[in-house]
Amino acid sequence: MQKMKNLFAAFSVLACLGLLVPGAASAKDHTIGALFPLSGPNATYGDVFMSGSDLAVEHINADKMLSGPMSIAYEDSQGLPQPAVVGMTKLVNVTNVPYVLSAFTGVSKAISTLGTRNEVVAVNGGGVGPDLAALGEYFWNVIPLVNLEVRAVMPYLVKEKDIKRVVLIYIDDPFGNSILDELKTTLNDAGGELAEAMSVPTTAQQFSGIAAKVRAANPDAVYIASYGAQQIQIVKQLRDNGVDQQLITYSGYLVPDALALPETEGIIATGQGVNYESEDPITKRFVTDYKAKYNRDPTAYNVNYYNATLLYAILAQALEAEGKEVTGANLLAKRQEMESFNLVGGTVSFQSNGTLLFPIQVKVVKNGQLEVLDTIDFGK
Amino acid sequence: MLALQLTITGLQTGALYALTAVGFSLIFGSTRIFHFAHGATFIIAAYLFYYMNVSGYGLIAGIAAATAGAIAFGLLLNRFVYVPIQRDEGSFFTVFVASFGIGIVVQNVVGMIFGRGYVTVSTPLSFSVEIMEGLYVAPIAWISMLCAAVFFGILWGFLKYSQMGKALRALADNPELVRVFGLNPRFIAASAFTIGSILVVPAAIISGATSGLNPAMGHHVMLISLAATIVGGIGSVPGTLLAGLALGLAESLALLYVDSQWTEAVTFAILFLFIIIRPSGLLGRSAAH
Amino acid sequence: MEAYLLNLFILISIYSILGVTLNFIMGYAGIYSLAHAVFFGVGAYAGSFMAMHFNASIFVTLPVAMVAGGLLSLILALPALRVRGEYFVAASLGLQVLAVTIFSEWKGVTGGIGGLIGIPPLDIAGFEIFKPSQFIFVTVVALVIILFIINRLVHSSFGRSLRAIRDSESAAAAFGKNVPLIKTISVVISSALTAVAGVLYASYLSFINVESFMLDTSVLIMAMVIIGGTGTQAGPIVGAALLLILPSLISYLDFLPQTEIGSIQQIIYGLGMALLMIYRPGGIVGRKKHSETGKE
Incomplete structure (x- = not known):
């Protein structure tokens, strides 16, 4: 019982500490x-x-x-x-x-x-x-949202760049899975084909095995749907391991770290169109x-x-x-x-x-800079 | 062809796993210290090399710094954490908790200094060459396997012929025996930490160039080392080596059948089954009880 | 502020349940499990599944979660019967990693990384409980009941058998104790009670995903028990309170840069673990020299 009392004392001291610390904000x-x-x-x-x-x-x-x-x-x-x-x-x-x-x-x-x-x-x-x-x-x-991005880029690529078979590498989370669904339908409608979809866990950083599978599938292009650091690793390791096909990705890739990477050169990405001029x-x-x-x-x-x-x-x-x-x-x-x-x-x-x-823009990375290929306006 | 490609990838990964795992196994086998911060040693060595590399000090200085850092970390940890705990006849679990705590500290300190994202040591050696139709191997894969072979060769010679090597093996078998023969167990333990930490260095450096580094990867390294040590049989260096290679291969070849998020589960399913069916491991001698 | 403190105390009660149930097998049976978060997760997923698809009444969710936790714990009991010490720790680690993969991949039930959204509040005989001021009573009552159950168990003949096994398995067997049965029962009881914490956690947050049930959580629970004091009654609760209050206090220190607070919390947590093990391995509540709690 003594122990319990000590426990309560400890609780109340800590509780008071917590009460004192944050400053009260004024109403306005x-x-x-x-x-x-x-x-x-x-x-x-x-x-x-x-x-x-x-x-x-x-x-x-x-x-x-x-x-x-x-x-x-x-x-x-x-x-x-x-x-x-x-x-x-x-x-x-x-x-x-x-x-x-x-x-x-x-x-x-x-x-x-x-x-x-x-x-x-x-x-x-x-x-x-x-x-x-x-x-x-x-x-x-x-x-x-990204379904617009996928809907913008895939018909463009099928029509303009003659890309038919696409392999998708996607992160195994709600975002990645929704890209998978969207890509399947959009490619079908545009006359292309999703040759293979490979998921990667959120923590993965070793992709040479994935690269081997991509080469075996031999697609026209590879769509990459992940985030931040992992996405950059995927691009680098695909290129390191002999995947030389067109890479496609979405707006999340276009951060300064990624644009600085030499392997990013030539990648096609979509993004929200903002007219800065x-x-x-x-x-x-x-x-x-x-x-x-x-x-x-x-x-x-x-x-x-x-x-x-x-x-x-x-x-x-x-x-x-x-x-x-x-x-x-x-x-x-x-x-x-x-x-x-x-x-x-x-x-x-x-x-x-x-x-x-x-509106959505389709862009390509050239010399570390983004170049707009096309702007797709879905109408308001 | 895909299977062959994945085999080579798996051997490369496995060689690096084997190196770190043997380091852990040597320390654990001879001192019974559950050195969970072995993953932290890996992080320290890898980031020191990365730092020297981006600062332009060159390869040799980088390797020297990584090696010195790894040894210093291992020895300091042994001296100031493990030895005091063992003096109080702490259980292996007490040691484990302390070690785990240190691992968290290292991960976050490294993250504060170098950032928490991925960093890569850029080298042309990681760029693959098509050695035959559809088979791509980067020079660094050969370097990994060669490194592993050289280090294991030296280790084998050391354990077999040197006085200290014999003492280490004896300590793994029977600590009392070592005491009887008048050897200083403290000194032998320090040697185990030195050698075990050195073995981490090549794997840490090569990983920096192939898969990139992040401060949280020490965890994975440690889990794999632990799995390889137990699957190989505690105290058995050849067993751990084989198990490390096998786990790397299994992880890579599993891609033939399952998506990559299952590969870690494959490793630990193997571990779990081994403990239930054959706790003494591949080449282990003593039973688990 | 009041709501924030309530929130903190609810989490402390839930983690105390986790600590107390782990302490039961760790401190009294010598089963050092690094897979405790698995059963926390099983309880949370099973309870949420029932609440979302069938009935949110605790008279449905709790029994289902407890049965699921208890049954699945037989997988953990298997290595506990075969091996001890570091082998068992490694086996539980393996189970933990496997479970995380299954939690992430069995999307139909667990929602994967995305988790389950909109888990209904607790339903006790028609009353929906989700306000923190009401929820705190539920969690404290649950904690008290579980403390009571475990207290009775420890002081029964079953508890004496457990301690006998912990201290020497062969001696216990020689005295005619059914060692495998006693070990299995203790693991099942502990896991079933752990599942209760899972149900409470899920309905309180109304959101769960695999991240709450990973190795880090298992280690956190273990650290709560060890830092508080293995094999003591109040230890796990002290440990849970300490490890949850400290980080919240640190996040109020205004002079720390926002981006580094997470790291600083982690560094203090890690250093604290290491220093306590060096200077006070028996934990805060435990005896200074642990003559029996730590031995294999």
């Missing part, structure tokens, strides 16, 4: 949450996402769009579902945010239930799994300031998280003007009420499932 501050991979093998994406959202916060605060200063509480998701749920719980219960930026398909799916139950909006600007369109009304996407003031300001701040050209990911953050400010501003409280439920109602939004890339509107529609 606007804090939104973000679940980004800040550590782990996908940390390279976290930096990319943050550069977009941080710039948006700077602009919003400089313009005094809101009644108080805005900030973002970042939590580390590692790009994995389990840490993301823990981080989301903290954002919802401790930081009490009405709006959370999310990334990655697995992460987004995992936190969507928490978002719906607590009426907190989650906005994805990085994950592209097609399932993300069906996670309830509190889950929004400011990025076109556009004359509209929001796009212009974004492009100019992004280049000035980070000393590099913005990518679609930077645009998306800039847009996701800006979207919050637009909605919250409108709510404050009406004297309403900025809660997740009110933000959702406001978004449904407002028809369209002026964001980077032009005036856009949401589809009924909460996903923005963007």
